[in-house]
Amino acid sequence: MRSLARLQPVVHSSEFEPALGAVTAIYGLKHATCLIVRTGFGSTMYPFFCTTYPRCWTDLYLARSYFAIDPVVDIIRWARLAVDWSRLQRTGPAVDRFFEEARANDVGASGLTVPVRGPNGERSLFSVTSDLLPDPWAEISEGLGHDLQVLSHYMHEKILAVADIEAGATVRRLSAREKQCLEALASGRLQKQIAATLGLSESAVRLYLRSARRKLGATTSYHAVAKAILFELISI
Template sequence: MNVAIAHIRERYHFAHLVFLVVRPPNRAHAYPFYCTTYPEEWTTLYLRKNYFEIDPVMELSRTGFLPVDWSSLDRRSPGTRDFFKEAASFDIGRHGLTVPIRGPSGERSLFSVTSNLPTPEWRKLGVSSRYDLQILSHCLHEKVLSVSGLRQSGGYRKLSRREQECLQLLASGVNSKRIAARLQISENAVRLYLKLAKRKLNATTTYQAIARASFLEIIQT
């Protein structure tokens, strides 16, 4: 996993990445697995001081599915301001973006990237990489839960040819309208095939379905 996140960091020129399983499936205890490119000194300090309790990024695991830029986080409390000042002293990155991931068995993870780019360039990078990061976050989620033993893989129903085709095209960045034209079917049919694919893969979101299908080598990403 550390090799994978290091490769992602280099590919997109991020400062740092971190992946954290906030809650594993069907288990009550938290934070069983994480991997990061942060300096070891900062990670050790974060764990020792239990900054999980004050880090506003942690709240994102309970609020939705979409990526959140750290500029929108609430930093008004003195504790939060001090936390970010301390993080800055370890050069973790001036900017950040976090993708929350929720699984069908209640599992939750967070995938965060940081950058030291000037604000205008960071905004461009965030826009250009957001779709990729949503897919990558779910791929990492699937891989981590499988190799760590936190969830057993398998048991998914086989996708039909149309379901697989629609999911493959969507993973390639083709929207529903263009998928319909390419496959010569209606947009409603495309939406139905994608809905069935999600159900068969036991996925909560389309991004999760793409990641799971990729992990199972049903589609290519």
């Protein structure tokens, strides 16, 4: 994934914004944002975000405390999978005005947000936007599903690592089969395809992915892929 290759060299928080800009260019997106809602370690530094949104919008968002009414932020409470913004409920005039102001400030006509949950209570949101209207956007975003799942978890782990929040965390060594299964998943293969490629049963693939998740302290297989890439345990 070229997008991960662009994010891997980041070593300072100031480098996230240009890296995200490069990621949006790769996929033909308008903007990308990663919001760390909670770290799980009692830090007072959060929420923390990095974004390619125009500065005028982020300044307005913070000045008016839009965290309190933004339905995108609320996704972390109820969603487990990616949520298209067209599914979000408009609960009143204030929320309608919020979206009107977002569009007026060049945020984009459509968006998609992936919630991420870590094993220690960490919570984050990875969002991308586009100028496409909802119907054509739905077709494009569906094809981005795999990459966005990996990207969202990778950004979550990368921000925590750069901020040194996970200092002292240990990672157990992966077996050869665990690495092969994670690398195949990272390339976009389904479990059935991984089994056929490696000459394994599907149940064996599930077992290797489950053990990899446990060793890496990951909540999902995509989370395990992201952490394995971050710690340079697998090749992409």
